[in-house]
Amino acid sequence: MENIQKNKNDFQMLKSFWKNDIISGFMVFLLALPLSLGIAKASGFPPAMGVVSAIIGGLVTVFFKVSPLTIKGPAAGLITICAAAITEFGNNDLALQTVSTVIVVMAILQIITGFLKLGRYTDFFPPAAIHAMLAAIGIIIILKQIPVLLGDEPKMYKSEGPIQLFLDIPKFVLNAHFYIAFVGFVALIILFVLPKFNISLLKFIPAPLIVLLTTIPLSFFWHFKETQPSYSLVQIGNFWESIHFNINLSLISTFTFWKYVLMFYFVSSLESLLTVKAVDGLDPEKKISNPNGDLIGQGFGNFIAGLFGGLPIISEVVRSSANVKFKAKSKWSNFFHGMFLLIAMVFFIPVIELIPNAALAALLIYAGFNLAAPKHFIHAYKIGKEQLLIFVITIIITLIEDLLLGILAGIISKFLIELYYGVKLKNLFKAIYSINKNNEGVEIFIKEAAIFSNLIGFKKIIYKHLNQENVVLNFSETKYIDHSFMAFLVTLKNEKFENDLKIVNIEDIKCFSNHPEAARKR
Numbered sequence: 001m002e003n004i005q006k007n008k009n010d011f012q013m014l015k016s017f018w019k020n021d022i023i024s025g026f027m028v029f030l031l032a033l034p035l036s037l038g039i040a041k042a043s044g045f046p047p048a049m050g051v052v053s054a055i056i057g058g059l060v061t062v063f064f065k066v067s068p069l070t071i072k073g074p075a076a077g078l079i080t081i082c083a084a085a086i087t088e089f090g091n092n093d094l095a096l097q098t099v100s101t102v103i104v105v106m107a108i109l110q111i112i113t114g115f116l117k118l119g120r121y122t123d124f125f126p127p128a129a130i131h132a133m134l135a136a137i138g139i140i141i142i143l144k145q146i147p148v149l150l151g152d153e154p155k156m157y158k159s160e161g162p163i164q165l166f167l168d169i170p171k172f173v174l175n176a177h178f179y180i181a182f183v184g185f186v187a188l189i190i191l192f193v194l195p196k197f198n199i200s201l202l203k204f205i206p207a208p209l210i211v212l213l214t215t216i217p218l219s220f221f222w223h224f225k226e227t228q229p230s231y232s233l234v235q236i237g238n239f240w241e242s243i244h245f246n247i248n249l250s251l252i253s254t255f256t257f258w259k260y261v262l263m264f265y266f267v268s269s270l271e272s273l274l275t276v277k278a279v280d281g282l283d284p285e286k287k288i289s290n291p292n293g294d295l296i297g298q299g300f301g302n303f304i305a306g307l308f309g310g311l312p313i314i315s316e317v318v319r320s321s322a323n324v325k326f327k328a329k330s331k332w333s334n335f336f337h338g339m340f341l342l343i344a345m346v347f348f349i350p351v352i353e354l355i356p357n358a359a360l361a362a363l364l365i366y367a368g369f370n371l372a373a374p375k376h377f378i379h380a381y382k383i384g385k386e387q388l389l390i391f392v393i394t395i396i397i398t399l400i401e402d403l404l405l406g407i408l409a410g411i412i413s414k415f416l417i418e419l420y421y422g423v424k425l426k427n428l429f430k431a432i433y434s435i436n437k438n439n440e441g442v443e444i445f446i447k448e449a450a451i452f453s454n455l456i457g458f459k460k461i462i463y464k465h466l467n468q469e470n471v472v473l474n475f476s477e478t479k480y481i482d483h484s485f486m487a488f489l490v491t492l493k494n495e496k497f498e499n500d501l502k503i504v505n506i507e508d509i510k511c512f513s514n515h516p517e518a519a520r521k522r
Helices: 002-043 047-059 076-088 093-115 119-124 127-150 162-167 169-174 178-192 207-221 255-282 291-307 317-325 332-347 357-372 374-383 385-400 403-420 455-466 483-494
Strands: 071-073 314-316 433-438 441-446 448-450 471-474 478-481 501-504
Touching: 002 047, 002 071, 002 076, 002 127, 002 207, 002 317, 002 332, 002 357, 047 071, 047 291, 047 332, 071 291, 071 317, 071 332, 076 093, 076 127, 076 255, 076 357, 093 255, 093 291, 119 291, 127 162, 127 169, 127 178, 127 255, 127 357, 127 374, 127 385, 127 403, 127 483, 162 169, 162 385, 178 207, 178 357, 207 357, 255 291, 255 314, 255 317, 255 403, 291 314, 314 317, 317 332, 374 385, 385 403, 433 455, 441 455, 455 471, 455 483, 483 501
Parallel strands: 441 471, 448 478, 471 501
Antiparallel strands: 071 314, 433 441
């Protein structure tokens, strides 16, 4: 009966808001097409596979209980994992098939996680480490796209890590192709400079569309097809022939295979759930998404994408934010965005193949900058010096080693900081509290330390009582509260409950900074 009611509500939303959603879906499609092509190419996949994933993200996931306003598709945050996996598996057709198999297995884990309702356990990862991981990904994206922007021969930078790419920047500049680099810099100016001017038209036209409308005529004017290397333009080829089952199980028993399953699983799930939370905050109607339902829908989308050789699908933050800005009302905007992408791949491939890869590189550099902008470092510092330390450690280890070791280093450094501030070993994972019931409701005394690694236990008991009665959170017996728990409290105060919530005696605990989410120590 629940599923029948759900389907009824979904189709009622389609009937009521199809005009809003089809307009928003079309605008997001204009944003998604070049990004999907660029993300696929930077990931080591055929460009068309990025669009295939975005189509599946739109047309398939909508039939699950996914977040209503998020857009599903390939994301810049997974470029580094995809590219590293393909390189490590041999950088050939077998490598692509193996990575596709990794995505299928990862998808099964996501579906199981959703059905077991384990989405809440993402709270275990400290926010500073997660944001640092995304910042490190942004830095890697920028470094990898600099030679593409300049039109360098791909063999020059193939398989180079981020440190070597940084050291080779002078070489990339010396070997740049002038016309390709000119197109790339024009695209960068459009993306970075144009939004600084208060032009009302830009509020309705996505910047990536302006990039395409500017750079495609330039590539046509300078005869890129005839005068520039073949790698200067997007190459799609026969779209329908490129879609086929793409699975190979020959390496499934290796450590490398399962290493990448875990990396895809953690990064894609974490980034998706963070996006879902962020988009819920942007939603004018303040609808609260079901993280487990979103993981299940994402998992089924990834399963199909992996089978056909597509990139991993996540709830993508740039397109989702644009979806809210363009006044989408329901998840059908995601469906329409996928439908328009499918139409483009059926009718407009000759036009798509006029897109310069330098323009796509500019789009990815812009996406990478948004992930790693100085404001993120400043934000971490404003919350507290210990957050900046975790942030920097995570970035450095990620750049030197890989994402998995980077996030692990962030978590270990977070634990060491908690121990330094006096958190007892027994309190690292155990939520210690007492409950006092009275006629007005229940008073929960938070004892010892409230930190990221015991946050799940505290959330469970707090939400349990908030759904039944008025709740007072009393911090008179609390010795230490970390940033993760303070961020949870800020979110909790903004949520709507039928019962009242009061927070008392927290002002007695000294803040590490003036930021509302700063850690506190008695």
